[in-house]
Every structure is written in structure tokens, then in C-alpha cells.
């Protein structure tokens with residue numbers, strides 16, 4: 001990796017970051033992608049609902065994306081970014097391994113972590129038979145015995161949605177307390193069983209989940225679970241810059257405009273780190289948009305600098 005100033009540093013080499021990098025590389029921008037190599041969907045063997053890539057492994061898509069971006073001159077550095085400092089005309093990016101680089105612009109595309117409910121056995125088949133997105137994996141478990149384990153009222157939407165994929169649906173509602181009678185009536189009207197006891201364990205075999213065990217010892221045979229983790233955006237490296245944030249049903253995230261621009265004039269963000277409910281296609285679109293927006297801002301700045309230099313002559 002060279003040490004001179006980059007036009008753009010992209011933090012995160014997932015679907016969003018690589019799309020931004022490709023747009024920047026194709027715009028002849030000196031672009032560095034710094035990536036820790038842990039995309040959110042790495043637990044799943046295959047991706048779905050990604051047009052042209054249905055059934056592809058997440059790793060294969062990113063390997064292709066990397067080589068495409070590299071073919072336009074984008075460079076890569078494997079590692080974690082620890083902090084970002086505002087130097088005025090540039091940003092200073094410091095990595096955990098001590099490497100420091102400087103950039104005119106930054107795209108944050110670092111995704112989120114899913115902190116799963118702490119139920120023994122639940123995490124074992126995450127991405128295979130413990131799932132969160134019906135559009136990504138609902139087809140694979142259609143008609144199966146599915147349990148929905150919501151951790152907050154917003155998680156109930158999984159129960160309503162999944163009735164489209166199976167008639168054998170149970171909602172484990174303990175974390176929600178007493179259900180609103182209207183919601184309960186809607187669920188029961190479509191044959192959805194409601195279990196209000198706490199779940200003490202998820203039972204698994206090598207192939208997947210087999211049953212839920214409740215605190216009273218009841219066993220519910222199941223084939224798959226849908227739940228949602230607490231989402232943790234990977235944006236700690238920008239903490240010193242006090243970017244504007246917005247609170248929503250899934251937590252608090254850095255605010256961006258439709259092109260991905262944050263409240264800082266040199267920082268854009270795309271993908272799950274600012275839009276946690278979105279999947280791979282939306283992350284790719286947001287990254288491509290942010291890449292184009294960064295290039296446009298740099299084009300403007302290049303003209304401003306040229307005009308200023310011209311006046312000085």
C-alpha cells in the first residue's frame with residue numbers, strides 16, 4: 001500500500017463497500033478499501049434474492065467484487081480501522097495495526113453485528129436453520145415447522161410474514177409480555193400458535209434445529225427458527241466526529257441523505273451500517289450511489305481548487 005493521499009478510502013469490503021469502490025475506481029479515483037473480512041452473511045452458505053447471484057456463496061460474490069474493483073486500480077488493505085480524525089482538507093484513517101493513511105473522502109460501509117438472543121443452542125445454526133430474513137431464506141424452509149422468537153414488538157412482523165411460507169407456525173411471545181388482543185386475534189385467526197412461556201433451550205443435531213424446550217419442560221418440534229439479533233453498527237471509529245444520528249425501530253444509526261452523505265462534508269456511508277434492514281441488492285445499490293456521489297463531490301472540489309489557483313496566478 002502506498003502512503004500518499006487517497007482520493008477515497010472505503011472502510012468495509014462487503015457488498016456496499018465494494019460497489020462504492022468499483023464506482024470510484026472506474027472514475028479514475030485513487031481508492032483504498034480497508035476490510036476486516038467479516039461480512040454479516042458469512043454464516044450462510046448461500047445467498048438468495050440477489051438477482052443474477054441466486055445460490056452464490058457470500059464469499060464468492062465478494063471475491064468477484066474484489067477482483068472487479070482491483071481491475072480498475074482499487075487497492076486493498078486487510079485489517080480493522082480503529083479511528084478517523086478530521087484534518088480539515090483531508091481525513092486521517094488509523095488502522096488497528098498502526099498503519100495510517102490520509103484521504104480526501106471516506107465511505108463507511110462496515111455493516112452491523114447481530115447480537116443474538118442468549119438462548120442456549122440458538123446460535124449454532126445461525127444462517128442455516130436460525131434465520132432472520134424471510135426473503136433471503138423463507139423459500140428454503142417453506143412448509144416447514146417454524147418458530148418465531150421475537151425479542152421486541154417490531155420482531156412480530158416476522159410472524160405475520162412467515163405465514164406466507166408455512167402453515168406450521170408458532171410464535172414464542174414471552175419477551176413481549178401480554179400481547180395486544182387485536183394482534184393475538186390476527187395471529188390466531190390464521191392458525192398461528194402462541195407460546196408465552198420462556199424458551200430455555202434450542203435443541204439441535206448436526207443438520208439443524210430439532211426442537212424448542214420451554215422452561216416448564218415442554219418440547220416443541222421445529223425445523224427452523226426466525227429471530228432478530230440486537231443490531232450493532234460498526235461505526236465506533238467515527239465517534240470523535242459527532243456525526244448526526246437518527247433513532248428508528250432498529251436502533252440509532254448515522255443519518256445519511258439519499259446519496260449516502262453524512263452530516264460531515266467528506267464522509268459518506270452505505271449498506272447495513274446506516275440501513276440495517278436492507279439486504280445485499282440494496283447494499284450494492286447504496287454503495288454504487290455513494291461512490292458516484294463521492295466522485296461528484298471531488299469533481300466539484302477539483303474545480304474549486306483550480307479556480308482558486310488560477311486567481312492566485
Ligand SMILES: Cc1cc2nc3c(=O)[nH]c(=O)nc-3n(C[C@H](O)[C@H](O)[C@H](O)COP(=O)(O)OP(=O)(O)OC[C@H]3O[C@@H](n4cnc5c(N)ncnc54)[C@H](O)[C@@H]3O)c2cc1C
Pocket residue numbers: 011012013014015016017034035036037038039040041042043044046047048049050079080081082109110111112114126127133136137234237270271272273278279280281283
Ligand atoms: C445469516 C444472514 C444471512 C443473510 N442472507 C442474505 C441473503 O441470502 N440475501 C441477501 O440479500 N442478504 C442476506 N443477508 C443480509 C446481508 O448480509 C447484508 O445485507 C449485507 O451483508 C450488507 O452489506 P454491507 O456491505 O453493508 O455489510 P457487510 O457485508 O457486513 O460488510 C461489512 C464489511 O466491513 C468490515 N468491517 C467492519 N468493521 C470494520 C472496520 N472497523 N475496519 C475495516 N473493516 C470493517 C466487515 O468485516 C465486513 O467485511 C443475510 C444476513 C445474515 C445475518
